[in-house]
Amino acid sequence: MMAPTSAAAVLFLAALMALQLSASASPPAPPIGQPGCNTTCGSVSVPYPFGFGHTHCYWPGLNLTCDTTHGGPPRLLLGDGTIRVTDIWVSGSEPTLRVVREGSLVNSSSTAAGGGGGWSASFGRGFTEHGYLLSFDNELVVFGCNVVATLLADGIGGPNSNNTAGRITGCASQCAKKFNSGGEFFIDTGDVEGVPSGDCSDGSSGCCRYPLTMPAPPTQVQAVQLYSGSDDAVEAAENQLPVNVFVAENGWIGNMSTRADEVGEVPFVLKWSVTRDLPPGPELDDRSRCADHVRRALCKSINSFCWNAIPGPGYTCQCEVGYDGNPYLAGAGGCKDINECDFSSEENGCFGECINTIGSMYCRCPHGTYGNPGVKGGCAKVNPTTGQYIHTRALDDNSCCVGVVISCTFSADDAPLPTVEL
Ligand SMILES: *[C@@H]1O[C@H](CO)[C@@H](O)[C@H](O)[C@H]1NC(C)=O
Ligand SMILES: *[C@@H]1O[C@H](CO)[C@@H](O)[C@H](O)[C@H]1NC(C)=O
Ligand SMILES: *[C@@H]1O[C@H](CO)[C@@H](O)[C@H](O)[C@H]1NC(C)=O
Ligand SMILES: *[C@@H]1O[C@H](CO)[C@@H](O)[C@H](O)[C@H]1NC(C)=O
Numbered sequence: 001m002m003a004p005t006s007a008a009a010v011l012f013l014a015a016l017m018a019l020q021l022s023a024s025a026s027p028p029a030p031p032i033g034q035p036g037c038n039t040t041c042g043s044v045s046v047p048y049p050f051g052f053g054h055t056h057c058y059w060p061g062l063n064l065t066c067d068t069t070h071g072g073p074p075r076l077l078l079g080d081g082t083i084r085v086t087d088i089w090v091s092g093s094e095p096t097l098r099v100v101r102e103g104s105l106v107n108s109s110s111t112a113a114g115g116g117g118g119w120s121a122s123f124g125r126g127f128t129e130h131g132y133l134l135s136f137d138n139e140l141v142v143f144g145c146n147v148v149a150t151l152l153a154d155g156i157g158g159p160n161s162n163n164t165a166g167r168i169t170g171c172a173s174q175c176a177k178k179f180n181s182g183g184e185f186f187i188d189t190g191d192v193e194g195v196p197s198g199d200c201s202d203g204s205s206g207c208c209r210y211p212l213t214m215p216a217p218p219t220q221v222q223a224v225q226l227y228s229g230s231d232d233a234v235e236a237a238e239n240q241l242p243v244n245v246f247v248a249e250n251g252w253i254g255n256m257s258t259r260a261d262e263v264g265e266v267p268f269v270l271k272w273s274v275t276r277d278l279p280p281g282p283e284l285d286d287r288s289r290c291a292d293h294v295r296r297a298l299c300k301s302i303n304s305f306c307w308n309a310i311p312g313p314g315y316t317c318q319c320e321v322g323y324d325g326n327p328y329l330a331g332a333g334g335c336k337d338i339n340e341c342d343f344s345s346e347e348n349g350c351f352g353e354c355i356n357t358i359g360s361m362y363c364r365c366p367h368g369t370y371g372n373p374g375v376k377g378g379c380a381k382v383n384p385t386t387g388q389y390i391h392t393r394a395l396d397d398n399s400c401c402v403g404v405v406i407s408c409t410f411s412a413d414d415a416p417l418p419t420v421e422l
């Protein structure tokens with residue numbers, strides 16, 4: 001049994017820890033959505049202009065569905081429910097949604113090739129009809145032997161415009177042929193039947209990848225198996241190997257730990273902008289500021305900008321430099337000054353005394369020292385008798401010599417020892 005004194009000590013310690021915990025509890029986080037709206041679905045934060053539930057919780061057209069009917073954790077779904085949203089970025093210069101979709105777009109294990117050895121799969125319905133585009137952050141990834149695949153898209157303006165973009169990316173995947181000991185050709189089926197060994201960029205070991213050439217609303221993926229010129233047995237073997245075509249976030253295949261035909265959810269990135277309930281903006285434009293009445297209607301935070309989306313039509317908001325928050329919200333949730341002094345010296349580049357200012361920061365050497373506060377060890381004390389100040393390391397500029405000081409000595413071994421008369 002515990003002695004009474006040690007039990008008391010334990011209680012005291014516990015009380016102390018509880019006190020420290022409550023003292024270090026941070027102030028309530030600023031709102032990210034409209035008042036009275038639920039902004040969390042499972043583990044995903046849902047900042048305005050996105051939302052679910054009551055119509056005042058989202059900007060028209062940017063409603064999502066928080067699906068709690070599946071038993072597991074709630075899932076944030078977009079459009080027809082085939083796409084799950086995992087991350088929403090509303091601030092910054094490239095507002096995007098990170099989403100996942102189950103399986104491959106072309107899957108030879110579930111769909112037999114049509115005439116001419118080809119497959120065609122629609123891709124995009126489910127998000128393009130809600131105004132989302134595939135962003136530059138995606139690439140086409142193809143697995144198979146002697147397969148060429150392309151991703152087709154509508155022009156900007158969507159399916160109702162007559163502006164057809166056509167192919168926005170494509171690549172060809174081959175399986176290198178090898179000789180066996182008997183001098184016969186064979187293909188290494190491990191290329192497509194195992195976890196990809198390389199990064200698929202050379203297109204010769206059972207997979208290929210190619211980035212998107214423009215952000216666009218995709219319509220379909222087409223793949224065709226080419227005649228390889230091999231003898232019948234090899235050709236037959238090649239044609240039996242699985243073909244899988246994906247559109248995935250750049251770099252996704254570097255993370256792949258399963259065979260291509262066993263892949264589950266595949267991440268990709270959508271670009272969005274606000275189009276509904278606002279006057280139409282320019283369709284194709286350089287990055288330019290919105291008309292004033294659009295800015296007032298959409299970018300409710302002071303210290304925010306409004307941009308015409310590229311490609312248009314549509315608009316996005318962004319906090320001014322030095323501010324962070326939700327540019328679509330007025331008041332506490334909106335763009336607030338970033339206190340740059342809260343960051344580490346490495347991050348904010350200030351090794352002296354950091355003074356936060358509205359929209360920026362200021363860095364100086366502490367009182368009684370001189371030098372360059374922008375480098376580590378850059379501020380040094382002045383020797384009152386010699387009038388010299390000694391740096392612990394050499395500075396790569398002479399800003400140390402600003403001040404009413406007679407001379408300046410660098411003590412770093414490999415540096416010259418300049419004496420500067422001011
Ligand atoms: C927000 O919605 C999720 C999913 O519907 C639910 O699990 C959670 O309890 C809700 N939170 C609040 C505060 O209503
Ligand atoms: C928004 O809500 C409407 C009506 O419930 C629905 O048809 C539509 O798919 C939703 N949009 C998105 C992007 O989820
Ligand atoms: C391909 O289809 C098969 C059969 O339906 C399925 O088991 C497999 O998971 C699918 N693979 C991908 C990557 O979609
Ligand atoms: C597309 O073309 C058709 C026929 O030329 C025309 O009637 C229609 O207005 C066009 N649509 C758009 C959005 O330009």
Ligand SMILES: *[C@@H]1O[C@H](CO)[C@@H](O)[C@H](O)[C@H]1NC(C)=O
Nearest residue numbers: 249250251252253254255267
């Ligand atoms: C790759 O894996 C890392 C670590 O799990 C993750 O942070 C990153 O988002 C993944 N990248 C892609 C493109 O899936």
